[in-house]
Amino acid sequence: MKNAIRILAVFAILFVGCDDNEYEAPFPFSDVGFYTSKGTANDLQVNLNEYLSFTDLSQGAEAHSWRIEKTDVFLEGPIDRTDSILDPFIIEPRTTTSFEKTVHVLFQTSGMKKVRLYNTFNEMVVFKGNRDNVDYEMAAKKEGDLFVIDTTFMVKVYPKLVPVIKVRNGDVVVNHEARDTIYIEAGNTMEFTDLSTIGEPTGRTWSIRKALKPGEEVVENPVVGSSGDAIANIAFNKLGSFSATMNLSRTGQNIPGDFATYVVNAPIKVIPSSKPFELTGEVKELEDETIQVPFNGEFTPFGGQEEFFTVMVNGEAFEVASVAVNADDATKMDIKLAAPIYRPDVITVSYSGGSIESSDTREALPFTDEPVLMSSVNLIPADIAGLETGADSWAPFWSNKGTAEYSTEQAATGEYSLKLKVEAGQDNAEAGAAFANPIIFEDGKTYIVSYKMYIAPGGVGTDGGTHTGLFLLQNWGFQFWNNFAHPVGEWTTHTSDYQSTTPLSQFYLRIIPNADKTTDMTVYYDDFSIVEKEERP
Template sequence: MKYAIRILAVLAILFVGCDDNEYEAPFPFSDIGFYTSKGTANDLQVNIDEYLSFTDLSQGAVNHKWTIETSDAFLEGPIDRNDTILEKFIIEPRTTTSYEKTVHVLFQTSGMKKVRLHNTFNEMVVFKGNRGDVDYEMPAKKEGDVFVIDTTFLVKVYPRLVPKIKVRNDDVVVNHQATDTVYIEAGSSLEFTDLTTIGEPTGRTWSVRKAFKPGDEVAENPVLNSSGDSIANITFNSLGSFRVSMNSSRSGQNLPGAFASYQMTAPIKVIPSSKPFELTGVIRELEDETIQVPYNGEFTPFGGQEEFFTVKVNGEAFEVASVTVNEDDATKMDIKLAAPIYRPDVITVSYSGGTIESTDTREALPFTDEPVIMSTVNLVPEAIAGLETGADSWGTFWSNKGTVEYSTEQASTGNYSLKLQIEPGQDNAEASAMFENPIIFEEGKTYIVSYDMYVEPGVVGAADAEIGLFLLQNWNFQVRTLFEHPEGVWVTITNEYVNTSSLSQFYLRILTNADKTTAATVYYDNFSIIEKEERP
């Protein structure tokens, strides 16, 4: 009878002598127990070329033996934990059987391995263990005149990590193992894909470093760009030669840690771009009132360019205090005004063309009256606000009778919205979202609460039916609307809120009419609470 054991128990026996000079043997006693150097871990897992120790703690056994697979080996102890060359401890000639109480097993091949302990007793014994926090018993099986406990320990042996990658330059797969230089234009990106499977990695880090010429003396080779994505699109903005490496790793609870590095042989050479150096994306105001202007390449440091910028606030030109290259991202310019700006302001930026250049010597192209997206610090957590990152952030309220689910059928922005559906005869459709950390509202401040709503065409029984958003736990009535908005289009519901109570939960509902004939499907997106600002 064999048993696959994944959790082990330790049984200890206390012996007491009669006096200091004479030993009297205790009464005959039989029991079963065993232990490993991994303690009582549920899963025994090691790296290849590592070993585990197994100890038979049984008492009163007639005989016992350990059996291992032919690919593994017994080691002769003691073994210092700092020893890295374990082959010198292998017991020669090799054998698959040992009768020692404690054995050290070296695993030299990967896969699921078995270490077997076979014990026989003259009387019945029962192993008492615990698996997954559940106690269990394993009685011996009588075979002839003896009782047998046949135990098999399962050990997962991980192979060494073998990094494998793929590199693409647009639609062309790059031979990253060659020594030929990969040429790309400044501002372009390469796609790096981690294809590693051998060794079961749990993560990786891509690193971009400058490739120094032979003979260059440098104190260090700093990482200029990095990514932890399995598919990483890395942009190269600076001219020069670069090397890319990937560090593959395995880590986690009870997992044997491992690390392996791969360096792309082919160097990457970034050459001047053939594209114009121009505004890309949108201009944004940051929370500290910095206006950030993005370009499709890195700027060469500059100064004295303020006169070439015109910033209009509500149609009036404001004094530009400074224009500088962003310290953390050289593809962005930071503009600061001499006077404060406020969230309701309508701001535009123009650049008439000065002496600003990219690091690959392209001249920055001018632009006129580009709008600024104003900073809005949304107090609602992202997963609840936009529904893009938290598939369980919204759920059904305890008294819900309708349908509540995430949906890709409609979305105001992104891919997801929250769908509530009520059918005739149902009392309501109710959803809620709990905040991990409550929102604390400040006394004397006004807040704007808003969300986007899409009512699917074909509502039945809309008269007296209600849609409402409540701020819990105080049941602050915040936004309430009957079915008075157009169907088939996204609308934004907005209301001002003044309260010092903390907010820990959203409660959203569709409430039927008095006759319970309401049938409606409504989608919600972009929940927001922001502090109201007004220009003095």
């Protein structure tokens, strides 16, 4: 009987050294047994040009043998863990069969490999093993006058990692293997794509480093850009020469680790941009009341420019205390006001034009009355608030009778929303979302609870008692109800003030039909939010 067994060991014993003469059987537990240097893993996995050790624990065997594939070889022990060159341990002449109790097998080619243990006995024996923490038995098969245990160990041998990449500069795929300089304008991005498959990599890190001149020493962190994305768009904001590398890796539980580095041959030269140096993106208020202004390039450090900025708060000019380059991201300016600002404030920022320049010597262009997006710290986890994981943060409630599911049919922001549908005759449509960590509310503070709702056109029986309700559990006393006397076919925002010291551990959302249960309607929900309420004194 020949069995391909993936739970390959009786004991999880790891070899400290591989000396064939050191083994002593701990105690007789059966007539047949074995262990490996990888313990009881479901799959034996090793890197190319690494070895595994196998020991036959059988007692009273008439005969036994180990057989390996022609591409693999037996090694002579003892082998120390520090031995990295294994050729001197190869047993010559090379053979695919060994009759030793303990063998060390060096795998010289990648792929799925077989190591076969063949034992014969004069009487019936039963192998007792464990697979996925479940005990099992395998009885010998009688062949003629002997009883045979024929076991095949499956070993996955990983090849070395082979980095393969593609580099795109704008619309052009560049020859990164050549040594021709790649020119890119300051403020632009270059796309680096990891195409590696050989060796089953699990991750990578792109690094952009400042190129050193001959004899130049590193005086600061030379990495000016990095990413772990398979498709990385990395911005080049500083003038100068740079090099790019990718560190490819294979890591994980029970996976043999490996690393490989690829250095892009082509040097990268960043030249001054031909584009205007201007505001890009939204002006935002940070949680600490800093107003952050993003530009399409890095700023040269500057000072004394406050007089060129005007910040209007609710129609009134506020004193600008400071303007400076952000310490962590030189593409952003930080503006601080002399007086505090609050979430309901309406704020605009203007720059009349002073002496602010980019790192590639472009003059910053003025801008007028740019609105400030105020900071809003949403206490609800992002996967529940915006549903963009498209996973299972929201799920049908245990008593749900209608439809409760993620949907891409409508979304206030992003791609996903929560869809509730109740049909005629159904008691409700209900969904819930449990919080991994309860939200703790402070006594005496007011919070604003809000969400967005879209009522699909064509609903039936939406009057006469049809409601939707949001419950903040475990506070059953707070019931955020809405009837459906709202615009149909458009997203509407619904808010309510909330005061409580009861921790929020779950959302519960439902539609209740009218008394006659003739309601047939579909509603989408998105952008759930709980923020601390601020009011200007």
